[in-house]
Amino acid sequence: MSVLTPLFDEHRLILRVTDAFERYLKQLPTESDEVRQDLHRFVTFFREFVDLSHHEKEETVLMPAMVKAGCDWESEDFEHLRKDHNQERYLMRVIRQAASQRGLWTGEDLRHLKSVGQELVDFMRAHVDLENRKIYPVAMELLQGERGAMVTEAFEDFERVRRSHGYDGFLSELAEELVRDYSGESAP
Ligand SMILES: [Fe+2]
Ligand SMILES: [Fe+2]
Known part of the structure; x- marks a missing residue:
């Protein structure tokens, strides 16, 4: 198991929920309470799992550890990463507004x-x-031995704090439900 295994696993989950969200969008025929409610469920996952947990771990644990190990914080790849995270926050804000809109769509x-x-x-x-292709392979190369152990510990601390804030398993369950509801997969 590599230091990056938890993040690779999260990527797989994110992609499965993304597929489910695409299916939700394709099935969006009209407004209904259920359709609106399901948008809130997707928004909760993308906001609280992808942004506030996954991206936060990348920005506050992974990237600083890579910089400490010799990567350039101002490099094109890191700049790209930060821009992407901001772009995701922007798109989510627009979708959140639609989910919270007063009155019918x-x-x-x-x-x-x-x-x-x-x-x-x-x-x-x-x-x-x-x-997966450009950032994580470099991280795996750099974060070995003592450095890797410190990052693993930092990820565990991050999760401990999240659990103490009441996020114990709830978002993974939500993700599996969304995948089941919109991808025809059954929950494991
Ligand atoms: Fe990521
Ligand atoms: Fe990311």
Whole structure:
């Protein structure tokens, strides 16, 4: 098991929920309470798992550890990564607004939601691919031995704090439910 195994696992989960979200968007015919509720469920996952947990670990643990091991914080790849995370936050803000909108969605609202949602889907796949191909392999090379152990410990501390804030298993369960509801897969 590598120091990056937990993050690779999270990428796989993120991609499965992203596939489910794409299916949700394709099935978005009209407004209904259930459709709106399910958008809130996706928003919760993308915001609280992808942004506040996964990206946060990358930005506060992984990237600083890589810099300590010799990577350049200002490098093109890191700059790209930070820009991507901000772009994801922007797209999520737009989708959150749609989920929280007062009153019924109009045809135009639905079209807008579909288009921004698909942007998020495409973006998420490209972002995960970039990290899997370019960033994580460098991290695995650099973060071995003592350095790797420190990063693993930092990830564990991060999860401990998250659990103490009530996130114990809830988001993974939500992810599996969304995948089951929108991908025809059954929960493990
Ligand atoms: Fe990322
Ligand atoms: Fe990532």
